[in-house]
Amino acid sequence: MILSDLLGRPVLDDAGRRLGQVVDARFVLDGPPDGSLAAARLHGLVVSPHAHSSFDGYERTGVDAPALIARFLRWRARGSFLVLWGDLESIGDQVRLREGATLYSPRLSESEV
Amino acid sequence: MKALFAVALGVLTAIGGFVDIGDLVTSSVVGSRFGLTLTWVVIVGVIGICLFAQMSGRVAAVSGRATFEIIRERLGARMALANLSASFLINLLTLAAEVGGIALAMQLASSISPDLWFPVAAFAVWLVVWRVKFSILENVTGMLGLALVVFAVALFALHPDWMSLGSQVLLQPSPHTDESSATYWYYAIALFGAAMTPYEVFFFSSGAIEEKWKPKDLTQSRINVLVGFPLGGLLTLSIAACAAVVLLPKGIAVQSLFETALPVAQALGKIGLIVAILGFVAATFGAALEVTLSSGYTLAQFFGWPWGKFRKPASASRFHVVMIVSLLAALGILFTGVDPVQVTEFSVVFSAIALPLTYLPILIVANDPKYMGDKANGKVTNFFGLIYLGVILVASVAAIPLMIVTGAGA
């Protein structure tokens, strides 16, 4: 399957309530080596209740400037969360979460920022 | 001389923004109808392009990425595609105008009909893009384009009433006009849009990479900007001032390069006229080179193709094919018989779309530590950057309605 199959899909919880749409997919390079790098496994999906796409990920990185733009984009991405692969029940036209799925903060804890 | 060459990139970029064929005629038109009352727009435009060219030059020198590559990475494929389409159309229309402008300038020099010059001009532009090294290209056209300084010389030789010119600069709008204020604002936006045309930053940042600027060259980048663009603004104002002094009192309407050159001929005679024509040819040729290369740069950078004059054509094939096709399309447009200068009026429309989609990503990336390390924007730059973004948005929203209401400034 391709990434575009996931992006933009509506996300529902186990009761069928709509939580938002998929705006990004998080990968982690901790699999067995595949060439020079480790395999990149799908760690989770970033979901946003309001925005249809994530503009530049301001809600995830710590970049604060320019101030007005940063504030506007963070507002637009308010309520975004990360849901891990293990908490996904099914994918297809919609993404459904398992019962008791945890919603995590989408922030990236990067040291360079 | 070497010091002059060091700022050649800035000068050449400014030529495309301030004294290309559209501006040569528009500055003269503005001077002949509004005097110097639109000077403030030129100043605002110069500051704006200095601010953003500086940012895009810094981004290119520090991160090695040219502006359009960044637009796609930061805005995403959809918005970048919108920008690309608008920019490509602007480039094409402007290119047709510049090639036509070269022909018109050659007509002034030789009295041979422009139609015959079109293919010659297009071929000459292509030949330079194909074979000539980037540094030679920018040095020669940049320096020859400075011949337009003759307009400033002519202004002094005309012994104008400086007090009256000064009061025009400060008095808004012009008191002695039967022009509507809508027309005034149309020309204000046209001048502002021309000063900040996106292809200037595409060309400047790609040129920075052609010149292989690195973080140690940041000072050189800054000097290029601070010398080139204000100089371009001064040339525009000189042309407008000459028109204000000679054409406005007599009510002479500017319809071609001939009227634009009239004040110089009057002040400095035949020699002045020859220098002015040399300036016209060099400026339109330089602008044609800038726009042709920008078409190649924007498409290649969007799609991720190898690009650059630092590569031999065989190593940047699609880049060169795009430029050849653009020149041929520009020729096609010219052979339909349109007036090259009128063509630039329509590119204002597409600029309205391309302007915000170009400058927003530059402002964002110039702040991103992943690209800029410790050379990201300071608070002052961001403050002015945000203000200008607001001005750009206002201009881009108002451009099309004003164009319709005033019949493109008729």
Next chain:
Amino acid sequence: MNDRRALPAPPPVAGRVLDAGLDLLDRQILDPDGVPVSTVDDLELTTPDDPAHLDPEHPPVISALLTGPILLTRVFGGRLPDSRFIRIPWKVVTDPGVVLSVGVHADSLDASWTERWMRDHVIARIPGGRHDPE
């Protein structure tokens, strides 16, 4: 308005984290000589055995970067048949930084087909095409 502060931090992971939209999509790919290959237009992932009942132990893995006509379907919609994909396998990627570096030369990848075609059939036919500019 900072809902995200109320959300718990996810469990830490022991590997590099890449968000597709932020770090992979629309990025430039360079070969070892710094020659641009293409941009990343989409990603190909391994397909789960049963999309309706996902297996938590076997998440999809990136198998290749995609480029070419897939950009059109990504922007405008629709689905390109698998056979038309232009792939750059994940195993040739050496560094996913601000630009993605691959370990093989541009000419040896499928993705450079149009560049090579233009070179051989158009540019090479024009005099001076193979020379450095002067």
